[in-house]
Amino acid sequence: MNRSGPAIFIDLDGTLWPDLGPGTILENQSLVQYEIQISQIFSDLGYLLIGITNQTLFGYESKMKLPKVLKYRRRLKNIVEIFSFDSLFVCHHHPKSQIPFLRSSCPNRKPGIGSIQWAIDIHNIDISKSFILGDRITDMLAGQEAGIPNRLLILNSRSLEWNEGEPFSNPKSIGFRTYRNLSEALKSIQLVIGA
């Protein structure tokens, strides 16, 4: 049976590990010990944990190569297990993808809120107490548009970059708090929750 209640929506690349560009998700296999520590903190918070990620690693290639697809599938399974995600939503679309069937302005691609709404429906999430944690302004905008009140931005050199080719207009304002790293953001969540 699905758990329900409030959730922490979390981005992957740049939030759980440093963002090295498309394909980053395949580059951090050495961080397993660190990931286990972080996952314990999430587990102690007791909230649903929902991963939401744009993955464009195949968007810049004209053909998908099978070994890379298989490696990627193994890594996704490994991430879900390590972090005990209640759900992980992955959007592979990109408006300028080299692969025709991935070329799309998909509503599940952040700052679109399709994935967040999907998760809310599946898990009956109490959005009024939920959090979104990411390293890009587009994560914060998606959270705001979806009505998630607690929005935490982990600052890095790409935090204020807008996603290329997005059909979304710039909103008048986006509200969020900023943190220097994941550990600071998690401490802040612990304070709010009282964990």
Ligand SMILES: [Zn+2]
């Ligand atoms: Zn998509």
